[in-house]
Amino acid sequence: MVTRRNAVHSAIFLIATLLATAGIFLQLRAEFIFIVQIILYVGGIMVLFIFVIMLVNLDVALHQIKFARQKWVALIVTLALTAQIGLLFWTTGKMPGQGFPILTAAPVNRLPPNAEAVAKSLFSSYLLPFEIVSVLLLVAMIGAVVMAKKRT
Amino acid sequence: MQAAAQATLDFLKLYWAPLLCGVVIVAVLPLIVGYIVLIERKLMADMQARLGPMRVGPHGLLQPIADAVKLLIKEDIIPDDADKLVFWLAPVFSVGAALLAIAGLAFGPAFQIAQDLDIGLLFVVGISALGIFGIVLGGWASNSHYSLMGALRSSAQLVSYETAAGMALVCGLLFAGTLNIKSIVAAQGTQGVWFGFLAPVAFFTYLVASIAETNRAPFDLPEAESELVAGYMTEFSGFRWSLYFLAEYTNMIVVASVATTLFLGGWLRPFAKVGWLNFLDYLPPLLMIGIAGYCALRMPKQPTRVQQVFMLAVAGLCLVVALVLAAPVLLPFVKPSLKEAVAPFYAGIHGGFWFIFKVSVYLYFFMWLRFTIPRYRFDQLMRLGWHFLIPLSIINVLVVGVALIVGSYFNLQGWALLLATTPAAILALVVALAILSIDQKNQVRQEGTAATDFYAG
Amino acid sequence: MLPIGHYLFLSLALFLLGVIGVITRRNVIVVLMSIELILNAVNINLVAFSRLYGDVAGQVFALFIIADAAAEAAVGLGIIIAFFRNRETVLADEMDLLKW
Numbered sequence: 001m002v003t004r005r006n007a008v009h010s011a012i013f014l015i016a017t018l019l020a021t022a023g024i025f026l027q028l029r030a031e032f033i034f035i036v037q038i039i040l041y042v043g044g045i046m047v048l049f050i051f052v053i054m055l056v057n058l059d060v061a062l063h064q065i066k067f068a069r070q071k072w073v074a075l076i077v078t079l080a081l082t083a084q085i086g087l088l089f090w091t092t093g094k095m096p097g098q099g100f101p102i103l104t105a106a107p108v109n110r111l112p113p114n115a116e117a118v119a120k121s122l123f124s125s126y127l128l129p130f131e132i133v134s135v136l137l138l139v140a141m142i143g144a145v146v147m148a149k150k151r152t
Numbered sequence: 153m154q155a156a157a158q159a160t161l162d163f164l165k166l167y168w169a170p171l172l173c174g175v176v177i178v179a180v181l182p183l184i185v186g187y188i189v190l191i192e193r194k195l196m197a198d199m200q201a202r203l204g205p206m207r208v209g210p211h212g213l214l215q216p217i218a219d220a221v222k223l224l225i226k227e228d229i230i231p232d233d234a235d236k237l238v239f240w241l242a243p244v245f246s247v248g249a250a251l252l253a254i255a256g257l258a259f260g261p262a263f264q265i266a267q268d269l270d271i272g273l274l275f276v277v278g279i280s281a282l283g284i285f286g287i288v289l290g291g292w293a294s295n296s297h298y299s300l301m302g303a304l305r306s307s308a309q310l311v312s313y314e315t316a317a318g319m320a321l322v323c324g325l326l327f328a329g330t331l332n333i334k335s336i337v338a339a340q341g342t343q344g345v346w347f348g349f350l351a352p353v354a355f356f357t358y359l360v361a362s363i364a365e366t367n368r369a370p371f372d373l374p375e376a377e378s379e380l381v382a383g384y385m386t387e388f389s390g391f392r393w394s395l396y397f398l399a400e401y402t403n404m405i406v407v408a409s410v411a412t413t414l415f416l417g418g419w420l421r422p423f424a425k426v427g428w429l430n431f432l433d434y435l436p437p438l439l440m441i442g443i444a445g446y447c448a449l450r451m452p453k454q455p456t457r458v459q460q461v462f463m464l465a466v467a468g469l470c471l472v473v474a475l476v477l478a479a480p481v482l483l484p485f486v487k488p489s490l491k492e493a494v495a496p497f498y499a500g501i502h503g504g505f506w507f508i509f510k511v512s513v514y515l516y517f518f519m520w521l522r523f524t525i526p527r528y529r530f531d532q533l534m535r536l537g538w539h540f541l542i543p544l545s546i547i548n549v550l551v552v553g554v555a556l557i558v559g560s561y562f563n564l565q566g567w568a569l570l571l572a573t574t575p576a577a578i579l580a581l582v583v584a585l586a587i588l589s590i591d592q593k594n595q596v597r598q599e600g601t602a603a604t605d606f607y608a609g
Numbered sequence: 610m611l612p613i614g615h616y617l618f619l620s621l622a623l624f625l626l627g628v629i630g631v632i633t634r635r636n637v638i639v640v641l642m643s644i645e646l647i648l649n650a651v652n653i654n655l656v657a658f659s660r661l662y663g664d665v666a667g668q669v670f671a672l673f674i675i676a677d678a679a680a681e682a683a684v685g686l687g688i689i690i691a692f693f694r695n696r697e698t699v700l701a702d703e704m705d706l707l708k709w
Contacts, residue, residue, distance in 0.1 A: 001630070001646070002643060006235070012238065015285065017623075018649065024619075024653055025656050028610060031270055035274045039274075039281060042285075043281040045645065046285075047285070048682060049642060052686045052689060052690060054304070056638070056689065081628075122669055133677065137676060140683050140684050144684050148687040
C-alpha cells in the first residue's frame, strides 16, 4: 500500500488490510470490534478517503516521483528500529508471550457475548471517555464541515 | 497428508449444514433474482394494463434464462483509459458484499449459514454497507464523467440513509434486547406481538431508508435510464453488469429479510402463541391449493397447447407444495404419537413459508412504489434523508426508550406495550414534522453555484 | 488463539510499514492512510492482549481509537481539501508556504 503510485490503488490495498485486521479481531473472539471495524473503518473512513482522492486526483501527480527526498534515511532508521525491537524480543530468551504472566485464563468454549461485555464495560467503568468521545466526534464533524466548505 | 484429509472430513461433518445452505444459495440465487425481475416486469405490466413478457416460454417464464444467456455471451467492453484492476474489482466487491450479507441471515429456524452469530443483525447491516465500494470504485474506474457523477451521487445517497436505517434498527433492537437473529424472532414469539406494531415509526423509517439503500425508485436517480445514462453502471457490459444487477436485487432481498426479522416477526405465524388461532396453520396449504385450483380453472382458456400443459404443471407443483406444507400439520391428527417427531419439520417448513411470504410482501411493496411514485430529485432526496429521517429516527429512539421504561414500570407486556409506545411514536412524528416545517421556512431558493449545482457535468 | 508473539510481530510490522509510509511518501493523502495503518497496528496489539488476559478493557480502548481515527481522518481530509482548493497540489514537497 505504501508503494503504489496510484492513490486509489493504495486505498484499495488499505481496505484489504483493514478487512484482514477485522478478520484478526474475529479470530481473537472480539466479534463486536470486528463488526465495528468493518462498519466504521472500512465503510466510513475509507469511503471518505476514496471520495477525497477522487476529488483531488491529479493526473500530473501520477507521473512524478512518489517518494520524498528522505527515503533512504527513513528506510535506514526504520530498519534500525526493527532491529532494536527485534533484539528486545530476542534477548528475553524466548518468543514473547511465554514470558507474559496470564492473570485470568479466558474461557475457551463459551465467552459471554462480546457486544454485551464491551457494552457493560463501556457504560459503567468507561462512561466518561465515552461521553468525551461523543463530544470529540461532534467537534470533528463541525470542524470538517467548516474546513471543506467553500468560502462564498 | 492423512491428517489434512482427516481434518477436512471433520470440518465437513461439523459444518455440513451451513456449507450446504451456502452452496444452495450461491447456485440458486441468480436464478431466483432472475425470476424476481420477471415478477417485477409482470407486475409493472399489470399496473400499466398490459401483459408483460409473454413470448419466451409459456407466459414469459423462460425470459430470465434468455436474459442470462444474452448477458453471458455479450462482448466484454473495457474503456480505453480505464483502470483494469479497479474495473475488474468493483462488481466483485458489490456482489461479494451482498452475498456475504445473505450469509448472516436466517431464512427460517433451520436455514442459516452463519449459525449463532451473537452480532447477527449488525453483521448483516455492516457487510451490506460494504457495497458502497463497488459503486464508487466502479464509477471511478470507468473513466467517464457520467459514471463518476452517478457513482458519487449514489454513494452519497447510500451513506446518508444508512444512519437513518441504523437508528431505526436500534429502535427495534430496544425491544429485542439482543443482536442474535434467532433470539430476536424468539423474543417476538414470547412477547406475542411483532415489533413492527410496537415501533411503527421505526418500521416506516426503515422501509423508506431501505428503498434508498438499494437505489430503488423513487430514489433511483443515480441509475435511472433517463438520467445519467445508467449512472455508475454505464461502462459495464455483459457479465459485469449482471453482477451489479445481481448485487442490487440481492441487496433488496437482504433488506427485506432484515425488516422481516426485526419488524414483521421473522418466520412466526401471525399470532404464533395464541392457541385458539391455530387454524391459521392450515392457511399455507389452503393458499397453495387455491392457487393450484385457479391454475387448473384457467387451463382451458389458454390459447396454445404448450400453455395448457404448462398451467397443469404449475397446478401440480402447487399441489405438491401444499402437500408438503400440510403434512406436518395433519400428521399429528392421523397419528398422535408423531407429534413430537414432526415438530422440527413443522417449524422448518412452515417457518420458511411464512418468512418467504413476508419477504415477498415487502418486495411487492417495493415494486408497487416503483411503478407508482415519480422520482425524487437528488437535492430533495438528500433533504428528506438528512432533515427528516435522521431527526425522526433519533428522536424515535429516545422516546421509545422512555416508553419502554414507563412500560416496565407498569409491568406492561406484549400487546399492552402498545399503550406506551403509540404515544411515543406520535410524539416522535410530531417533533420531526415540526423540525421539517421550520427547515422549510428557512430554506431560501439558492441560485445555482458550482457547489450546489447537482446537475453539473 | 496463537501465541501472543505472533500478534505482536504482526502489529510491529504493520506499525513500521505505516511509519515508512508517513515519512517517505509525498502524497499527503497516502500519508494519512499510513497513519490509519499505524492506528490499526496498535488496535491489533490491544485486542490481542485483551484476549490474553480476558479483560475487555483492551477492546474498549480499541473502540475509542477507532472513533478517534474517524474524527482525525475527517478533519485531516477537510484540511487537505481546503489546501488543495488554494494551491492545487497534494504533494507534501510543494506545500511550502512557510518556507523563506
